[in-house]
Amino acid sequence: MITGGSGFIGRRLAGRLLQRTDVERLTLFDVHPYRGTPFGDERVTEVSGDISDVATVGRLIDAGTTSVFHLGAVVSAGAEADFDLGMRVNLDGTRNVLEACRKLPAPPRLVFGSSEAVYGGNLPAVIDDDTPLYPQTSYGTQKACGELLISDYSRKGFVDGRSLRFPTIIVRPEPNLAASTFTSTIVREPLLGRTAACPVNENSVMTLMSVNRVVDSILLAHELDGSAFGTHRSLLLPAVSASVRDMIEAVRRAGGNEAAQRIVMQPDPMIQRIVDTWPRAISAARAEKLGFQADDDIDGIVATFVAEISHSRTALR
Amino acid sequence: MITGGSGFIGRRLAGRLLQRTDVERLTLFDVHPYRGTPFGDERVTEVSGDISDVATVGRLIDAGTTSVFHLGAVVSAGAEADFDLGMRVNLDGTRNVLEACRKLPAPPRLVFGSSEAVYGGNLPAVIDDDTPLYPQTSYGTQKACGELLISDYSRKGFVDGRSLRFPTIIVRPEPNLAASTFTSTIVREPLLGRTAACPVNENSVMTLMSVNRVVDSILLAHELDGSAFGTHRSLLLPAVSASVRDMIEAVRRAGGNEAAQRIVMQPDPMIQRIVDTWPRAISAARAEKLGFQADDDIDGIVATFVAEISHSRTALR
Numbered sequence: 001m002i003t004g005g006s007g008f009i010g011r012r013l014a015g016r017l018l019q020r021t022d023v024e025r026l027t028l029f030d031v032h033p034y035r036g037t038p039f040g041d042e043r044v045t046e047v048s049g050d051i052s053d054v055a056t057v058g059r060l061i062d063a064g065t066t067s068v069f070h071l072g073a074v075v076s077a078g079a080e081a082d083f084d085l086g087m088r089v090n091l092d093g094t095r096n097v098l099e100a101c102r103k104l105p106a107p108p109r110l111v112f113g114s115s116e117a118v119y120g121g122n123l124p125a126v127i128d129d130d131t132p133l134y135p136q137t138s139y140g141t142q143k144a145c146g147e148l149l150i151s152d153y154s155r156k157g158f159v160d161g162r163s164l165r166f167p168t169i170i171v172r173p174e175p176n177l178a179a180s181t182f183t184s185t186i187v188r189e190p191l192l193g194r195t196a197a198c199p200v201n202e203n204s205v206m207t208l209m210s211v212n213r214v215v216d217s218i219l220l221a222h223e224l225d226g227s228a229f230g231t232h233r234s235l236l237l238p239a240v241s242a243s244v245r246d247m248i249e250a251v252r253r254a255g256g257n258e259a260a261q262r263i264v265m266q267p268d269p270m271i272q273r274i275v276d277t278w279p280r281a282i283s284a285a286r287a288e289k290l291g292f293q294a295d296d297d298i299d300g301i302v303a304t305f306v307a308e309i310s311h312s313r314t315a316l317r
Numbered sequence: 318m319i320t321g322g323s324g325f326i327g328r329r330l331a332g333r334l335l336q337r338t339d340v341e342r343l344t345l346f347d348v349h350p351y352r353g354t355p356f357g358d359e360r361v362t363e364v365s366g367d368i369s370d371v372a373t374v375g376r377l378i379d380a381g382t383t384s385v386f387h388l389g390a391v392v393s394a395g396a397e398a399d400f401d402l403g404m405r406v407n408l409d410g411t412r413n414v415l416e417a418c419r420k421l422p423a424p425p426r427l428v429f430g431s432s433e434a435v436y437g438g439n440l441p442a443v444i445d446d447d448t449p450l451y452p453q454t455s456y457g458t459q460k461a462c463g464e465l466l467i468s469d470y471s472r473k474g475f476v477d478g479r480s481l482r483f484p485t486i487i488v489r490p491e492p493n494l495a496a497s498t499f500t501s502t503i504v505r506e507p508l509l510g511r512t513a514a515c516p517v518n519e520n521s522v523m524t525l526m527s528v529n530r531v532v533d534s535i536l537l538a539h540e541l542d543g544s545a546f547g548t549h550r551s552l553l554l555p556a557v558s559a560s561v562r563d564m565i566e567a568v569r570r571a572g573g574n575e576a577a578q579r580i581v582m583q584p585d586p587m588i589q590r591i592v593d594t595w596p597r598a599i600s601a602a603r604a605e606k607l608g609f610q611a612d613d614d615i616d617g618i619v620a621t622f623v624a625e626i627s628h629s630r631t632a633l634r
Binding site for chain 1: 361400409437438439447448449450451452453455461462468469472474547548549634
């Protein structure tokens with residue numbers, strides 16, 4: 001079962017899981033019905049509904065469920081704009097998933113998609129495994145609470161959980177409500193031949209991961225024995241640090257000057273202020289010891305996207 | 318309004334608040350009706366009820382409420398034994414308090430009684446302001462979530478909150494369900510002329526605070542401007558570190574050899590295991606800068622208790 005099963009990551013994770021012959025069935029749950037091409041795989045059930053509804057979640061996580069990938073969430077700017085919606089989906093929804101897991105005859109494996117948004121305040125130059133969590137958004141607060149609950153439910157043996165703190169994941173196929181959405185926009189649009197507005201200055205630094213590498217990480221987290229996580233189930237993932245300048249240069253290398261020139265600086269002080277509070281560098285020793293890896297570099301991340309669009313253009317022909 | 322208003326700390330806090338002429342009314346809310354002597358002060362309303370009931374909490378935190386002291390909780394061993402009760406009281410109850418505060422015309426000041434139980438895992442020799450939270454009990458998990466929510470509700474302007482991480486508070490007048498209850502027992506019982514079983518060895522170290530000093534801390538936290546807390550509203554309090562040996566010697570100094578000999582070592586491996594995971598020393602620079610102080614030493618803490626029992630004996634004559 002995947003929550004957020006219509007989403008950017010959920011969809012790609014589903015595709016990878018369906019390549020495995022030992023996956024007997026896969027439930028894709030999301031508030032939004034998926035609008036793209038369905039998988040056409042009879043193992044898949046697509047369900048749309050509200051994760052904050054106890055009965056819905058209890059029905060979907062049934063006695064045959066062995067693994068839950070809990071990725072569904074109201075993202076940062078969304079949870080900031082509608083506090084109650086964020087609490088309901090991100091906190092109550094996670095509790096519903098945990099309670100449904102707890103009712104199963106054997107504790108299922110649960111991979112929870114958390115976020116670097118759990119960090120905030122006066123951040124050190126490099127975030128590491130022992131950086132304390134002072135989230136400065138409701139989204140980050142709700143993710144941090146989710147992590148704590150997943151560790152505790154795991155300790156109690158109610159679920160076999162693990163939480164991954166994702167960096168910004170690119171390249172999204174379309175904008176979303178996250179303040180980080182521009183990190184996808186400034187790669188996607190120019191390489192598709194369209195102009196893109198960049199709301200932050202060239203020195204702004206983000207921590208990034210390609211969606212393929214995120215799916216690798218989710219699958220690895222799922223495979224690892226719970227005991228590998230030790231006394232708590234939250235894991236900071238490694239990431240590539242890149243400035244906006246680095247990203248523009250990577251677009252230039254992938255798509256030429258023409259592509260790079262489609263990125264137009266259009267400062268947005270609100271977005272700049274948010275981005276300035278983000279982690280700029282990650283040292284994820286614990287995750288690396290467990291086998292998690294960042295992408296090689298920003299060019300590798302851009303290449304993943306180029307391969308994906310070439311593939312989908314070929315498929316459309 | 319005080320939640321946990323029948324409790325050890327709540328009762329003493331109420332007594333101190335009632336000394337102030339600017340306190341117009343005081344609601345003492347608790348699941349247990351208070352069984353001792355009432356305050357006999359017409360400003361006081363005592364209410365017993367369930368904090369996990371939204372309507373009850375909403376009724377008590379009404380438009381005239383300017384300050385909430387949220388101390389009520391199911392303690393460590395209690396929340397470990399009954400997981401659902403802990404979640405309901407410690408997490409849902411805190412959310413009910415926050416939501417009731419949010420509905421008021423102006424955000425009230427909220428002091429939340431958190432705990433060093435938010436720490437755990439591989440602890441450093443000295444806990445400080447940047448030690449990350451890896452709680453190893455459901456109680457600690459629920460307190461950590463409460464702290465995160467209080468910071469976020471404060472950031473949003475829904476409440477003007479502050480969370481204090483209490484060390485072990487002694488001397489309780491009677492045992493409770495906390496694993497730490499022996500720290501009170503081995504002072505209280507011998508000084509009252511009764512024998513006391515000590516379940517952990519003499520080298521076990523605890524971090525302690527007298528109840529008077531805790532009440533001082535709560536009142537100071539209430540007085541401080543919210544901006545003094547910076548980007549997050551949680552504060553580690555300073556504490557006195559003392560071994561069981563130190564405590565026995567303090568009892569000897571206060572009550573003589575006769576008293577010290579009433580402490581009988583009666584090892585309990587389960588309690589020993591829990592105590593071995595606790596913080597052994599605190600460096601609370603942030604709190605000290607704001608004016609919070611630990612007791613002078615273990616003798617000072619014992620003296621507080623001796624003064625209290627002498628006073629109540631005098632009162633009874």
